Each structure stands twice: as structure tokens, then as C-alpha cells.
Amino acid sequence: MLEIKDLHAAVDGKEILTGLTLSIGPGEIHAIMGPNGSGKSTLSYVLAGRDGYEVTGGEVLLHGESLLEMTPEERAAAGVFLALQYPVEIPGVTNMSFLKHALNGVRVQRGEEELDAAAFLKLVREKTKTLGISDDMLKRAVNVGFSGGEKKRNEILQMSVLEPSLAVLDETDSGLDIDALKVVAEGVNALRGPARSMLVITHYQRLLDYIVPDFVHVLAGGRIVESGDKNLAKELEAKGYAEFVPEAA
């Protein structure tokens, strides 16, 4: 489903990803763990197409189509969703309006009809109910004044509305206490399905107790240095990254 082949990427002329290869099948959940500076966030931004992340080699295919030439909005329409580590605050744009523009943006690009106000409202109501998101949160400006937990739940709400085929979760656990983490993880687990693959990027094993991955990879120095099943995460938790990354203290 997702094929990343020998991916090289640079930021400000400095190479961060140095030949990353990864293959994710339909419905699989892969976790990428790694120390700070190993390239975790760079990988997520390269997949989503953020400006300033320059791909210098390799390729990324989603459903056999190259992602790298696409704009961020085209990637969204193709099924890519990046849940940000630090969701952005947008004063003046309500959450509801944001969701509607996002969903209809994706639909129009796919050649589908835009949803009218009533149909859209019905859809959002269904999604918010399962995530425990209040109407009040929908009326507020995107992420403005949201707690850490609310911001992350909001990301999951966007994901559930857009129904991507590839969800990339960048450090979704950061800034969350254990209760908030459980709520977010439940939301993510509810979205697991045979047609939806996920790439869970995290520094700590803790998140993986709640979102249990099929595969775990260790990212160091800009590429994958070790792969295994969920037990690899436990091993990392016990031993730290030093074994895989001799240069990381």
C-alpha cells in the first residue's frame, strides 16, 4: 500500500533522511521509534508534503502512485493524513468550518459532490459522539485555547471525518496525561480497519501499550536500523536506543 524506497531528504541543505526504506501493507499498523534528531518528524512532513523538506533521492508510492510530486492537498485527496505533534491554532476559523472545507476539498478533488450543510452536520455529529467531542468544541476556533488532550482529540476527529487510507501519527502521545492518552488511543483504535494503514511515530513505548502495532521499526541516523514486532518496543523501553545508535548517548 505504502512503499518508501531509499528515501533521502534534506532540510536547509542538511540531509536528515539517508536512505529510508519501508513497506506498509493494507490495514497494518507500523510504529517508528527513534531518539530525538533521528528524522522522525522529517519523515512525517516529507510524507505530507510540507514546504522546506526537500527530497533528494528515492521514492514514495501510495497505492502505486508517486506521492512526491503531489501538493499537500492532493496527498490528502489521495488518502494521506498527518496528525501533527503540535496541532496548529487558527484564530478566526471555526472547527466546524475547517472540517467542512477539508472534507469538501477532498471530495471535490476526488470528483465527488460537495456535502451540503445538513449532510455534513449529520456526519460530524456521528463522529463527535464516538470521540466525546462537544458541540462547543466545534464552534470554537481551530485549536485556539484547546488543552493538549483536546487538540489531539481534534486531530483524531479530522481523521475520522476524512477517512484516510494512510494515517501518520506524529508523536500523538506528547503533551498528554494518561487519561487523555487513553481517549486518543481509543479513537485511533476505532479507526483501525482493513483498508486503513497507520504509521505511528513515537519516542516512547507507552503509546504502543494502547495502540498496538503489527511492526516496530527503529529509526536512527535517518534510516531504519532494526525492525521487529511489538516486542521490539518493549526491548527498546528496557535498554534504550544506545544499542542501535552507538553515537546517541
Added chain:
Amino acid sequence: MTVQVPMDDASRSYLDRFGELRPRLPGSGLPWLADVRDAGAAAFGETGFPGRKTESWRYTNLASLKKVDFSADADPMPVDQASLPALVYGRESSCRLVFVNGGFRPDLSAIADLPGGATLVSFREALAEWPDLVEQGIQASAPDASDPLAALNAAFMSDGFVLHLKEGVSLEAPVEILAVGTGAAQAPVYHTRNLVIAGRNSRATIVEHHVGLCISSYFSNQVTNFLLEEGALVRHCKVQDESREAFHIAHSTARLGGDAQFDSFAFSLGGALSRNEIHVRLEAPGATCRLNGAYLMKGRQHCDNTTVVDHLSPDTSCRELYKGVLDGEAHGVFQGRITVHPDAQRTDGQQMNRALLLSDKAEMSSKPELEIYADDVKCAHGATAGELDDMALFYLRSRGVPEEAARGLLVEAFLGEVIDGMALAGMRLPLQKNISKWMGDRR
């Protein structure tokens, strides 16, 4: 009449024209008015059009205005009823005064039955029917003599609207003023004088819409005097959508008595060069004003918002928020002066202006000034100019919102703070539509 001859030809030609037109200007039989006109001409004659060395005009260059040979008495191109609906906002207004090239057009206007104690007439009619009222209004709000364009207006003022509310009179529906600029055989200039005299505890909302029905140049030189007695509430909402070749210079003065409230909102998107200059005097305890503005400028448009607020009494407050979006080579100017006079303790003055630059060549000039002569005051000002937030743009796009739509959303959100904060809720939607259209036209 003695007029000192100014240095430049353009200014001199206005004075020559004044000499010719003077006998034909409205109210020519009123000695006090003749004095006001002559004083205006003399004041203008001392300086002529302000140049860059005049501090308050440092960022707004009138060279292009001086190049055009405007005519003060050219016949306007015809405008009929059929062309009006597209120009007005929202629902059918029961009270609308229409002006074409500055001249009142009763045939296009509709004046509903206003409550007793409320009078709404053209300036010309007011001069004929209630000269004492006009005299009182103009004398009481003598415009800042240091502004040459207001002085020019005093010399030439020929039409406009006069709204008078007696004590306790409250107008439920907004009064609508539609000022249409059309072409003429020669590019026209018109000097409009409006008067709003709000008696004790009266209330009114005025919506002014200035719109160009031509692509050619004209010069609209507006002066509006607001006099708010104790407890009066006046809301003024102005939309400036003049022709892209037009000059729109508007000078407003407001004097506020105790507990009076003045709300001013100016939305500017037209004109080659426009300026909204407001002078507010808060003269008694409890007087409060809100001065807000939003603008969208592109190409080589120039938009200047200048505010001068004098806190003359204890316990007065003022809130100012101006936000603009500049594209192309557009130039925005904000000048805001707040003066807290020696006895004006417990003054609360807040001023903010923010500009969003959508192009590398767009430019913003800001000059906030605080002069504080009292010790127990709360005053703050701030100014920012910057680009759209990259991260917010990426966030929207990563969720599937196409780039231009994402930019549009962010621009609407940026201006939303001013639009949502304006007192007149019914104007919000049409203004938001204006923003969407403007963003759409950029593509």
C-alpha cells in the same frame, strides 16, 4: 476676502475655481457661511495641498491627485433607479439617501416616516430650511484647521446629508447613505459635508456606502461632523468601494458628551488613493469610542487610516482596531494619535493595527503616537505587519483544502476579528462576501 497665493499650480487652480463658484455655492446669502467658506479658502491658501513635509501627510502623497484637472461643476453621467439595487447591501432599506457625484438625488432616494424629533435631509435643503441648525453644527465642530483638505471642503461644501435627533429620539433601522461616483465629461470633484447632531440619549446607526459606477477618475472630498450630546449613541459604518481610479479623502470629527458612545467602522476596498481621518474629542466622563477599520488593497492602491483621539476628561475610553490585507504593490498607512490631557485621569485607551502582506512589494507604514499628560491612565498600542502563517496554510492544505481556498480562509479569519467586532451585525455577511470575492479576483 484675502487669500494668500499658494506655491503650486494645482492648489492655485482650486482657489481660482473657488472665486468663480463662490456666488453659486449653496447658502450664498448666509453671512456666517460666507465667512466659513472664506476662512476655509484662506486656510487652504496658506499651505495648498499638503506635501510630504507635512507630518500628518508624510506617508500619503497627493502628487497624483494634483495632476488631474478636476471639475467642480461637470454634469454627471446619468444614473437611474435600475442601477441601484446591485449597489446596496442587504434588505431593502426604508430610509436611503442617494447622492450622485456628491449631489442629492431625491428621485432615487426614499425617506421613510422617521419618528418625531428626527430630521434627515440633504445639506442643501438643511441650509435652506434650517440654516441655524447647520450653523450651530458646523461652528461647534470647526474642523482641524491644520488639515488643508478639510479646509478646502469648508470652502466648497455643496451637498451631503444632515441628520438631527432631538433628545431621546431613537432610530430603530439604520439610515442608509449611498454615494455614487460616476464619470462626467471632465473628471469631477465634489466636496460633501455631512452633519450628525445627536441630542441627549438619542440613538442612530448610519450606513454609508461609497461606490464607483465608472472606471474613470473622480475626487470625493468628504467631511462629516458628529456631535453627540450626553448619553447619545451613534454607530457609523462606512464601506468605501470607489472606482479604482478615484480619490476618496474623508475627514470626520466627533465631539462626545458624558456617557456618549461613538462607534466608527470603515471598510475600504476601492479607490486609487483613499484616506479616512477621524478626530474624536472625548469631552466628559463616560464618553467612549470605538474606531475600527478593515481594508483590502491590491495593485497600486493606497489606503490611509488616520485617527486622532483626545481624552479631555476623566473616565473616558477608546478602543481602536484596524486590520488590512495588502497585495501587489499596495500601500497601507495607519497613523494613530492618542492624547491624554492633564485632567483626563483613568483614561483607558487601546490601539492596535495589523497588516497582512500577501506580496513582497506590498508596503505598510505605521505611526502610533501616545501623548500622556495624566498619571492614572491605561494606554496601550501595538502594530504588526507580516505574511500569512505558513504552518496554518500547510495545516489546511494537508487536510485537503486547496491552496487558494486556504489562503482565502486565513484572510477572512484575519479580518474576521474586526468584522465580527463591529456593532452592526447585519453588515457582517455582506462584508464577508466582499472579502471572498476579493480573494477570488486575485486568482
